[in-house]
Amino acid sequence: xxxxxxxxxxxxxxxxxxxxxxxxxxxxxxxxxxxxxxxxxxxxxxxxxxxxxxxxxxxxxxxxxxxxxxxxxxxxxxxxxxxxxxxxxxxxxxxxxxxxxxxxxxxxxxxxxxxxxxxxxxxxxxxxxxxxxxxxxxxxxxxxxxxxxxxxxxxxxxxxxxxxxxxxxxxxxxxxxxxxxxxxxxxxxxxxxxxxxxxxxxxxxxxxxxxxxxxxxxxxxxxxxxxxxxxxxxxxxxxxxxxxxxxxxxxxxxxxxxxxxxxxxxxxxxxxxxxxxxxxxxxxxxxxxxxxxxxxxxxxxxxxxxxxxxxxxxxxxxxxxxxxxxxxxxxxxxxxxxxxxxxxxxxxxxxxxxxxxxxxxxxxxxxxxxxxxxxxxxxxxxxxxxxxxxxxxxxxxxxxxxxxxxxxxxxxxxxxxxxxxxxxxxxxxxxx
Amino acid sequence: xxxxxxxxxxxxxxxxxxxxxxxxxxxxxxxxxxxxxxxxxxxxxxxxxxxxxxxxxxxxxxxxxxxxxxxxxxxxxxxxxxxxxxxxxxxxxxxxxxxxxxxxxx
Numbered sequence: 001x002x003x004x005x006x007x008x009x010x011x012x013x014x015x016x017x018x019x020x021x022x023x024x025x026x027x028x029x030x031x032x033x034x035x036x037x038x039x040x041x042x043x044x045x046x047x048x049x050x051x052x053x054x055x056x057x058x059x060x061x062x063x064x065x066x067x068x069x070x071x072x073x074x075x076x077x078x079x080x081x082x083x084x085x086x087x088x089x090x091x092x093x094x095x096x097x098x099x100x101x102x103x104x105x106x107x108x109x110x111x112x113x114x115x116x117x118x119x120x121x122x123x124x125x126x127x128x129x130x131x132x133x134x135x136x137x138x139x140x141x142x143x144x145x146x147x148x149x150x151x152x153x154x155x156x157x158x159x160x161x162x163x164x165x166x167x168x169x170x171x172x173x174x175x176x177x178x179x180x181x182x183x184x185x186x187x188x189x190x191x192x193x194x195x196x197x198x199x200x201x202x203x204x205x206x207x208x209x210x211x212x213x214x215x216x217x218x219x220x221x222x223x224x225x226x227x228x229x230x231x232x233x234x235x236x237x238x239x240x241x242x243x244x245x246x247x248x249x250x251x252x253x254x255x256x257x258x259x260x261x262x263x264x265x266x267x268x269x270x271x272x273x274x275x276x277x278x279x280x281x282x283x284x285x286x287x288x289x290x291x292x293x294x295x296x297x298x299x300x301x302x303x304x305x306x307x308x309x310x311x312x313x314x315x316x317x318x319x320x321x322x323x324x325x326x327x328x329x330x331x332x333x334x335x336x337x338x339x340x341x342x343x344x345x346x347x348x349x350x351x352x353x354x355x356x357x358x359x360x361x362x363x364x365x366x367x368x369x370x371x372x373x374x375x376x377x378x379x380x381x382x383x384x385x386x387x388x389x390x391x392x393x394x395x396x397x398x399x400x401x402x403x404x405x406x407x408x409x410x411x412x413x414x415x416x417x418x419x420x421x422x423x424x425x426x427x428x429x430x431x432x
Numbered sequence: 433x434x435x436x437x438x439x440x441x442x443x444x445x446x447x448x449x450x451x452x453x454x455x456x457x458x459x460x461x462x463x464x465x466x467x468x469x470x471x472x473x474x475x476x477x478x479x480x481x482x483x484x485x486x487x488x489x490x491x492x493x494x495x496x497x498x499x500x501x502x503x504x505x506x507x508x509x510x511x512x513x514x515x516x517x518x519x520x521x522x523x524x525x526x527x528x529x530x531x532x533x534x535x536x537x538x
Contacts, residue, residue: 055471338475345471364464366472368514382517384472386464398521403513414513417486418476424485425478432479 037062038355041123041133043113043293045069045097047076047340048139048325048347050430055348057104063355066107066131067100068123071167074431077197078337079423080166082372084174085207086214093166095431113140116297118318135351137313138299138306139325139340140291141165142196145304148287149189151263159265160282163204164196176281177208182217184280187270189260191287192227194305196326196335199381201226201285202237202251203371209245210374224251225272226258232334233371233402236379244374260284290327297321305329310387312350312360313343322347330365331392333385339367341426362386365393367400370419378416379403466529469522473530480537491537498531 037060042053045067053067074095082088100106112126116136124130144162146153152160163173180186186208190201205222212220230253231237241249252258257274263284270277270284289295289304299306299315306323307316308330315321324347325340333339342365350360365385372378383400385393403415473490477483481491490498504510506519506527519527 341475342472345474346468349468349471361468362462362464364469364472366475366518368476368518380514382514384518384521396521399518401517411513418513421483421485421487422476425474425476425483425487428484429474429479432484 037064038134039064039066039132040135040137040351040355041065041131042067042137042139043116043123044139044141044291044325045071045074045100045108046139046141046325047078047337047426047430048141048344049137050074050097050100051341051344052137052139052324052348052351053106054100054104054430055345056352057106059348059352060356061105063352064107065105066109066133067097068109068111068113068125069097070110070112070126072110073097075166075170076337076423076427077164077166077200080163080170081200081203081207083170084163084177084204085210085372087207087210087372087375090171090174093170095427097431099431113293116293116321118297118299118321121320133320134355135320135322136297137322137324137347137351138291138294138297138327139323139344140293140327142288142326142335143290143292143295143304145287145289149260149263149284151265152284152286156263156265157284160263160268160270160284162285163283164200164285164288173281173283177211178215180212180217180220180280183219184221185277186220186222186281187277187279187283188222188224189263189270189272189282189284189286190224190226190228190231190258191285192254192259194329194335195285195288197337197369198232198334199237199369199371202231202233203373204283205249206237206241206245206371206373209241209248212248213245220248222249223277224249224258225260225270225274225277226252227254227260228258229253229255232369233379233381235405236403237371237373239405240373240377240379244377288326290323294323294327299323300327301329303329309391310365310393311363312354313347314350316391322351331385331388332383332395333365333393334367334369336367336369337426338369338422339365341429342366368422370415370422372416372419373412376416377409377412378419379412380415380419466526466533469526470530470533473534481534482537490534493531493535495528495531495535498535499528502527502531 042049076093101108114126115124122130161172163169260272262271290300306328308328313322324343326335346363353360367383370380381402384396388394477490483489505515
């Protein structure tokens with residue numbers, strides 16, 4: 001573990017001020033320029049970044065924390081499927097960053113991180129200025145790999161939405177779902193592992209089916225074309241679908257030819273090994289990598305994801321850069337909002353220690369992931385993780401597991417309520 | 433004691449750390465601190481165990497009461513949805529430390 005964490009020198013700060021003067025954005029960054037404590041920059045204010053920035057301030061208000069986020073507000077991917085199902089409003093999954101600024105004193109900069117220089121320890125913003133850091137935390141989420149499925153690019157996503165970054169894509173899917181005619185076909189393309197939120201394609205099918213049920217469109221079919229032969233909570237989904245949505249959802253596994261090999265937005269055709277399907281609504285979830293800034297910073301491997309050492313979530317490639325959330329490849333941990341939040345809190349504690357020349361303590365991580373299949377019917381998967389001696393995050397033996405099969409509905413109903421409770425608590429942790 | 437927390441990945445490894453680091457800035461090799469375990473609880477139970485929603489609030493309860501509850505979850509003597517799955521690998525000493533941590537939150 002690297003211990004290169006001393007304060008930036010006066011020289012670095014003077015260079016920085018000159019750079020700011022040159023581009024005339026001094027007022028915007030005045031808080032940053034005046035910083036007296038160790039400087040931590042966090043890129044991306046989602047489940048990882050927002051949590052991490054806030055927890056560093058909770059642990060040590062003397063640390064100067066700058067959070068770089070392009071959006072003015074945050075729309076959560078978790079529960080965006082419930083918006084499609086009509087179980088939540090879109091507004092209820094949009095959150096303000098205001099408290100991070102006003103209550104916690106985080107220097108929030110609405111900009112993009114255009115470049116990272118891990119040697120010089122600087123981040124260059126999209127608008128031009130270059131900011132020095134003592135520690136950098138990257139939580140950029142995912143990049144969708146355009147054309148990994150031939151025909152599926154950014155323009156195609158406006159016709160065949162992915163809905164894998166919540167916001168306008170969620171609203172587009174919602175609009176298309178509402179407009180669908182009875183008897184039509186919906187296709188959901190689910191990618192191979194690893195990808196953001198492993199159970200989400202199946203929760204999405206469930207919530208779409210619920211919307212159709214409530215709309216009285218009983219003849220619409222939902223076909224999940226899957227690159228995989230198995231998926232998380234599979235038994236629980238497959239048991240519930242015939243009960244709530246009989247004959248509606250069909251899952252085509254990879255070995256049944258489910259892998260999507262091409263799409264044509266003009267003809268609304270989705271081609272898989274099993275055949276070509278003309279869809280009224282095509283929800284294409286393409287393969288993914290870590291967010292672009294992680295790749296630019298040199299912390300991603302050839303497979304597109306970032307290897308980290310578990311104690312401080314620090315990059316194995318570039319000292320001083322920590323990677324949390326969906327962008328990292330944390331051993332056995334899935335890419336979930338809960339996992340990102342757990343990594344963020346451990347990373348915050350480690351970084352708060354490192355910038356004060358203390359050693360981090362050993363982390364424990366957890367994941368709890370709820371999937372809603374119908375109103376008052378949710379299932380979960382849980383794991384506890386520790387750092388293994390081989391430098392990866394591993395499941396604690398005997399911990400975790402999925403919700404049991406064949407339990408009374410009161411169990412599923414309690415999990416549905418607790419899913420809402422998890423959301424409320426985690427939103428408070430991120431933005432409260 | 434973290435004896436209960438062993439891990440499985442490609443191989444099974446058993447942690448046999450000697451003592452818990454009472455000091456949160458304790459050195460490497462002493463196993464996870466109470467804080468590092470407890471900060472996972474707050475993802476569902478809220479910051480400092482103060483839940484804003486449907487999940488039970490866990491701060492300010494008696495440490496003995498909380499210890500008893502957690503042991504009952506772990507040992508299958510009390511019904512739960514996910515608590516049994518979470519608390520199962522934790523030793524008595526971990527449970528007592530977590531209970532004490534949240535008992536003293538204000």
